[in-house]
Amino acid sequence: MEVTEGTITVEVPEQPESGVGDDVFFNPRQELNRDITAAVLDVWRDRTGAQTYLDATAASGIRGVRAAASGWDATCCDHDERAVERCRENFARNELGGTAVHRDANAYMHESRFDVVDLDPFGTPIPFADSAFRSARELVCVTATDTAPLCGAHFESGVRSYSAVPHNTDFHPEMGLRVLLSALARTAARYDVGVTPVLSHVTRHYVRTYLELDHRATDANAAIDELGYVDHCEDCLYRTTSQGLIADPFDACPNCASARISTAGPLWLGPAHDADFVTAVRERVTEAFDTATRARRLLDTIATEIDTPTHYDQHRLSKQWSVSAIGMDEFLDRLEHAGFDASRAHYGGTTFKTDANVAQIERATVRT
Numbered sequence: 001m002e003v004t005e006g007t008i009t010v011e012v013p014e015q016p017e018s019g020v021g022d023d024v025f026f027n028p029r030q031e032l033n034r035d036i037t038a039a040v041l042d043v044w045r046d047r048t049g050a051q052t053y054l055d056a057t058a059a060s061g062i063r064g065v066r067a068a069a070s071g072w073d074a075t076c077c078d079h080d081e082r083a084v085e086r087c088r089e090n091f092a093r094n095e096l097g098g099t100a101v102h103r104d105a106n107a108y109m110h111e112s113r114f115d116v117v118d119l120d121p122f123g124t125p126i127p128f129a130d131s132a133f134r135s136a137r138e139l140v141c142v143t144a145t146d147t148a149p150l151c152g153a154h155f156e157s158g159v160r161s162y163s164a165v166p167h168n169t170d171f172h173p174e175m176g177l178r179v180l181l182s183a184l185a186r187t188a189a190r191y192d193v194g195v196t197p198v199l200s201h202v203t204r205h206y207v208r209t210y211l212e213l214d215h216r217a218t219d220a221n222a223a224i225d226e227l228g229y230v231d232h233c234e235d236c237l238y239r240t241t242s243q244g245l246i247a248d249p250f251d252a253c254p255n256c257a258s259a260r261i262s263t264a265g266p267l268w269l270g271p272a273h274d275a276d277f278v279t280a281v282r283e284r285v286t287e288a289f290d291t292a293t294r295a296r297r298l299l300d301t302i303a304t305e306i307d308t309p310t311h312y313d314q315h316r317l318s319k320q321w322s323v324s325a326i327g328m329d330e331f332l333d334r335l336e337h338a339g340f341d342a343s344r345a346h347y348g349g350t351t352f353k354t355d356a357n358v359a360q361i362e363r364a365t366v367r368t
Ligand SMILES: C[S@@+](CC[C@H](N)C(=O)[O-])C[C@H]1O[C@@H](n2cnc3c(N)ncnc32)[C@H](O)[C@@H]1O
Pocket: 024, 025, 026, 027, 030, 034, 056, 057, 058, 059, 060, 061, 062, 063, 077, 078, 079, 080, 083, 103, 104, 105, 106, 120, 121, 122
């Protein structure tokens, strides 16, 4: 079947359900992810003059073809011969130059350098992370679709893949993102590469992040300094963070004295986006994108989202305190009026972020 995204049309196999079956993979549900990538690449090239883009696990090549259509010197790599053939055909049918490579992505990245490397594999990207940080000069784009291991719902798998302890908390999207960022920062640091996340977004199905690279040992040290732990009480929902690689877990919750307090980490505790970059990406979302409205809404929320490494859900807290939920604008106003930072979180609905702790949120928002 033909699929049009942005200004290109590619041929992908007919699939009974997105991503199911053993033909060359295509998932229509990732269109928002791909549209945002197209906007990111435009901004990145404007800022740095970057030219070369590797779609390391390309399948139909739709990402590489879209990059080529906007002027990148694009390469699509896949270890499946049928996928590589699709990539070749898809470059040709759009009358675009572009290289299709039949190789194992790790082998290829170990011997080739690109300004931007994009990892969009099945499940965890970690098997490709070492070679991506060796190959990329400026930017690494990463999708992880193994959200259950990342957020601690599949605990052992998360520990194995990410060399971190995830916990299945109320803030599971944020947990997943920060487990992934931690593992990527530690991997990059092995090659004296420091990472700075310039944009990250999370849905139920995937985590997507864009990491700017700096190639000095001191940059790698700075990234490692962003790692630490989150302690979380399962009873009162209190949580707190501690910086560093040595965990110092609580025996009991400092807020309610419960012993049901768990420690997750090492997690990335630093910013997961750069607001100026996100705003610039939002400006490059065009009407040619089918997801333009959603993409702009998402990027607007991320641009204003504060940097705390966990988020809350007003409905969950209201239930906890046996009070009625109120409108989100009013709720956030009350927090700000009490002197705290507060913003919506891009996880939607009643999710929000604040630098207030759970007791402070209750005092600031619950009127008695
Ligand atoms: C999730 S699909 C890529 C989807 C595509 N980026 C898109 O947006 O539609 C993952 C692809 O990675 C390829 N792949 C898996 N392991 C690989 C490896 N070691 N080297 C190269 N390609 C690999 C698979 O053949 C598959 O085509």
